[in-house]
Structure formats: structure tokens, C-alpha cells
Amino acid sequence: KAGVTQTPRYLIKTRGQQVTLSCSPISGHRSVSWYQQTPGQGLQFLFEYFSETQRNKGNFPGRFSGRQFSNSRSEMNVSTLELGDSALYLCASTRDNYAYNEQFFGPGTRLTVL
């Protein structure tokens, strides 16, 4: 069974631009979570989607948004990029939204904002 895939793997943008990252969960998984990983702030939860509905949202500004499609694939969008948005963005999928489920992580998208 294929793992979680994220595209693109690397991205370079300039301040003020917007970016869209994609995550394809493991087949059969209906829940997708997004995290931001930086050396300074560590791993921070962005949001979680289950069956196309946002179930939880972390403490990030409105510039960060996401959505999930009927095939469970998810995208996150960051508008008006700032230098501080440079980070590794991780996506994780689980079979459903039961909190005890193991999360399967993707390799991440490395975003650099210049």
C-alpha cells in the first residue's frame, strides 16, 4: 500500500506570494492533518480534516487555509507569504478521526520564502 505522498517536495517563493501544497493520504484513510515544523517552534498543528470537513484548527493566522476533497486528498494554502513561513510542512493521514489512531506522516514539503 502506498504511503502518504506530498507534492511538491521543495518550493521556493518570495514574500507576498501564495502557495498551495498537496497531500494524498494512504488509500482508505479519511482523515488528514497538517503540521508546520521549524527549528524554532518545533512541530505545530495547523488543521485536521475528516470527510471534507475541518474538525480542528491550530493557532495560525487566517492566511493559512486548507481543504479536503471527496477522495480524501487535501490541500493547504498560504497566502501573502512571510519569511517566517519558511518551514517543513508535514501531512499525516489516519483511517478515521479517532484520536488514538496512529498518524502516518508524509515526507513533507520544504517551503523556503525569500
Add this chain to the structure above:
Amino acid sequence: AQTVTQSQPEMSVQEAETVTLSCTYDTSESDYYLFWYKQPPSRQMILVIRQEAYKQQNATENRFSVNFQKAAKSFSLKISDSQLGDAAMYFCAYRNNDMRFGAGTRLTVKP
């Protein structure tokens, strides 16, 4: 707000020895879940072990075990018979609604 603290930024262990990674958390909830995830260098994060807060028995997965002290809000990870492949960043995580991670502990295994 729930916070997760890993007080050891780095740890080192000799191959075949035992090491314990510390984790404490702060919460007012009684029902929650705790996890240890491992992030090897340039590789994907994977689950090591997990614990449901209502279960008193400590979880064990082969060489990995936890010491869960609910009253003390402590959730340490013990790795027995350490192997070179155990070298990684280890993250403690708490989940009630969303997932909160600690800052991580970088484990080095010396041959």
C-alpha cells in the same frame, strides 16, 4: 492550553544499553492520548508507541516501553538494547482534540 515538555534536547546511549527519554505535559483533561513518534534523519516520522490515559498499564512495543504517571503528568520512553537504527529525533505528543508535540530529543547511538 495543553503543553508538552521534553527537557532533554539531546541524549546519547551506547549500543545495546538502555536509555530513557523524558516527557511531561500539562492538561486539565482526564481523557487523552499520548504518543512517542520517531523522526530518523531525512526520513518520515513514524509512531513508536502510544498510551491511552485511562489505562493504568504501561504500553510496551518490543524494545520500547513507557512509564506513564498520570498524576505526575509524565510519559517517559525507555529504549532497551539500543540499536544504531534507533538514532533519531524523538517527539512526545499529547492528543485530546488536536495533537501537541514536544520540542523533541535528539538521540545518538554510539557503536
